[in-house]
Amino acid sequence: DGGITQxxxxxxxxxxxxxxxxxxxxxxxDAMYWYRQDPGQGLRLIYYSQIVNDFQKGxxxxxxxxxxEKKESFPLTxxxxxxxxxxxxxxxxxxxxRGITGELFFGEGSRLTVL
Amino acid sequence: GENVxxxxxxxxxxxxxxxxxxxxxxxxxxxxFPWYKQxxxxxxxxxxxxxxxxxxxxxQRIAVTLNKTAKHFSLHITETQPxxxxxxxxxxxxxxxxxSYQLTFGKGTKLSVIP
Numbered sequence: 001d002g003g004i005t006q007x008x009x010x011x012x013x014x015x016x017x018x019x020x021x022x023x024x025x026x027x028x029x030d031a032m033y034w035y036r037q038d039p040g041q042g043l044r045l046i047y048y049s050q051i052v053n054d055f056q057k058g059x060x061x062x063x064x065x066x067x068x069e070k071k072e073s074f075p076l077t078x079x080x081x082x083x084x085x086x087x088x089x090x091x092x093x094x095x096x097x098r099g100i101t102g103e104l105f106f107g108e109g110s111r112l113t114v115l
Numbered sequence: 116g117e118n119v120x121x122x123x124x125x126x127x128x129x130x131x132x133x134x135x136x137x138x139x140x141x142x143x144x145x146x147x148f149p150w151y152k153q154x155x156x157x158x159x160x161x162x163x164x165x166x167x168x169x170x171x172x173x174x175q176r177i178a179v180t181l182n183k184t185a186k187h188f189s190l191h192i193t194e195t196q197p198x199x200x201x202x203x204x205x206x207x208x209x210x211x212x213x214x215s216y217q218l219t220f221g222k223g224t225k226l227s228v229i230p
Contacts, residue, residue, distance in 0.1 A: 042220040106158040
């Protein structure tokens with residue numbers, strides 16, 4: 001069954017702790033993305049990666065880090081430097097069509113709550 | 116960077132009526148405009164998109180129009196049904212030249228279709 005798998009679905013963290021959210025895709029997509037969704041705020045881009053071992057900051061990268069060691073995997077670490085980490089996090093991937101990425105395929109999301 | 120404004124934030128319509136959601140963008144270089152639907156508790160999914168070389172695109176009951184001069188685009192849903200109830204997001208992006216789009220999303224419109 002092809003798709004994007006995010007884990008965990010729910011996560012609780014104490015202040016000052018780092019936490020890593022997993023994102024795995026078996027769609028053979030080149031590009032992967034992390035978005036943050038807050039009520040009434042839409043989706044805001046945290047980081048994205050076009051190819052393995054390369055990634056770029058999005059609009060709200062501060063306090064987050066990523067890695068792209070494998071094409072299938074794009075984990076997101078929410079560090080203690082992120083001032084307001086409680087949010088719903090969505091991972092997405094995108095195929096290339098004639099060299100251009102387009103439609104985003106989203107995972108089911110991970111809800112992080114900082115206690 | 117790009118800024119996307121979306122209106123209205125909430126919209127209620129009677130079943131069978133039409134619904135219109137409007138978005139404006141700021142970056143004249145943007146040339147890709149997708150719309151995503153997110154049902155309650157589910158992941159966003161692409162429902163229709165348009166590129167700047169066309170002014171209108173239709174797919175059954177949904178259509179998108181684009182006015183490049185005014186920098187606005189709209190989603191039209193005709194003959195609304197209860198299953199159209201969801202949050203709709205517009206987005207815009209210029210083509211980066213590296214083979215990808217980095218979408219900037221609007222804040223979303225919660226559409227409620229009243230039976």
